[in-house]
Amino acid sequence: xxxVKQNSPSLSVQEGRISILNCDYTNSMFDxxxxxxKYPAEGPTFLISISSxxxxxxxxxxxxxxNKSAKHLSLHIVPSQPGDxxxxxxxxxxxxxxxxxxxxxxxxxxxxxxx
Amino acid sequence: DVKVTQSSRYLVKRxxxxxxxxxxxxxxxxxxxxxxxxxxxxxxxxxxSYDVKMKEKGDIxxxxxxxxxxxxxxxxxxxxxxxxxxxxxxxxxxxxxxGAFFGQGTRLTVV
Numbered sequence: 327x328x329x330v331k332q333n334s335p336s337l338s339v340q341e342g343r344i345s346i347l348n349c350d351y352t353n354s355m356f357d358x359x360x361x362x363x364k365y366p367a368e369g370p371t372f373l374i375s376i377s378s379x380x381x382x383x384x385x386x387x388x389x390x391x392x393n394k395s396a397k398h399l400s401l402h403i404v405p406s407q408p409g410d411x412x413x414x415x416x417x418x419x420x421x422x423x424x425x426x427x428x429x430x431x432x433x434x435x436x437x438x439x440x441x
Numbered sequence: 442d443v444k445v446t447q448s449s450r451y452l453v454k455r456x457x458x459x460x461x462x463x464x465x466x467x468x469x470x471x472x473x474x475x476x477x478x479x480x481x482x483x484x485x486x487x488x489x490s491y492d493v494k495m496k497e498k499g500d501i502x503x504x505x506x507x508x509x510x511x512x513x514x515x516x517x518x519x520x521x522x523x524x525x526x527x528x529x530x531x532x533x534x535x536x537x538x539x540g541a542f543f544g545q546g547t548r549l550t551v552v
Contacts, residue, residue: 335481360540369445369531369543370484415483417540428474428499429533429541433483 329353330418332432339439345403347435349416352397356418360429361390361401364413373414374401406439413437444468445544447532453550460519462547464532470542472535473515475499475507477528478546484531490515522551 331350339345347361357378362370376383376390376399383390389402403410416432448463466473472491476484476499486499488507496507504526508516515534519526527550533541 330483332483362543367450367546367548369533369545372540372542375540417484427472427535427537428486428489430486431476431484433481 327352328433329356330416330430330432332414332416332435334435335433336436336438339406339437341408341439341441342405345401345406345410345437345439347401347403347414347416347437349399349401349432350397351399351418353418353420353430354397355420356430357421358419358427359390359392359399360417360419361388362415362417362431363410364415364434370415403437406437408439408441411437411439445532445534445542447530447544447547449547450545451548451550453552454519454522456523456551458519458522458551460522460549460551462517462519462530462532462549464515464517464544465513466515466534466542467513468534468536468542469512470534470536471512472537472541473509474533474535474541475505475515475517476531476533477501478531479528487517524551527551 360375361373364370413434417429474489475487490509530547532544535541
């Protein structure tokens with residue numbers, strides 16, 4: 327049962343344009359959402375996050391939007407740059423008691439930014 | 442900066458061998474995790490630990506065990522390696538409900 331879904335396995339965008347990566351979730355208990363970026367043969371690196379009490383969070387070229395009623399979030403990258411080419415993972419966590427707050431990941435979207 | 446270090450970048454092991462993957466973090470994080478990444482499946486949680494000597498099963502614990510004798514170190518053990526355990530293994534640590542910091546990954550091939 328995939329609780330976090332990234333339905334687009336790949337996306338190609340021209341340099342300078344906007345990249346929009348989408349993520350859907352099914353667990354209404356999730357209250358914190360993150361995006362990670364991963365290059366081949368490296369571990370994922372944290373990009374940006376959003377709490378469920380917000381609907382938007384911005385950090386430079388990266389903006390994450392959260393639509394709780396639709397259980398949908400998206401990552402916008404503008405302008406896209408060749409160095410943004412990587413696999414992007416959406417992740418979510420739920421409140422916890424007595425144990426670690428673990429992240430549930432989506433399957434990833436491979437972004438290719440072309441010249 | 443948080444540093445999570447995995448002992449090997451690449452490993453090749455034979456079927457049936459006992460395999461140890463080691464992970465060390467230097468930020469006194471209470472939580473540590475082991476994930477595996479496979480094409481089309483994303484990152485799947487194998488085991489996690491929220492304190493020394495404490496461990497919990499993740500989504501795919503079968504064929505694996507873990508050890509956390511010290512706060513900074515979390516080991517993943519493949520008791521008898523099989524070819525379907527060929528994968529990229531990723532260790533992570535976190536503090537409370539913050540996002541996780543990942544190591545560089547270990548690409549394990551079981552032949």
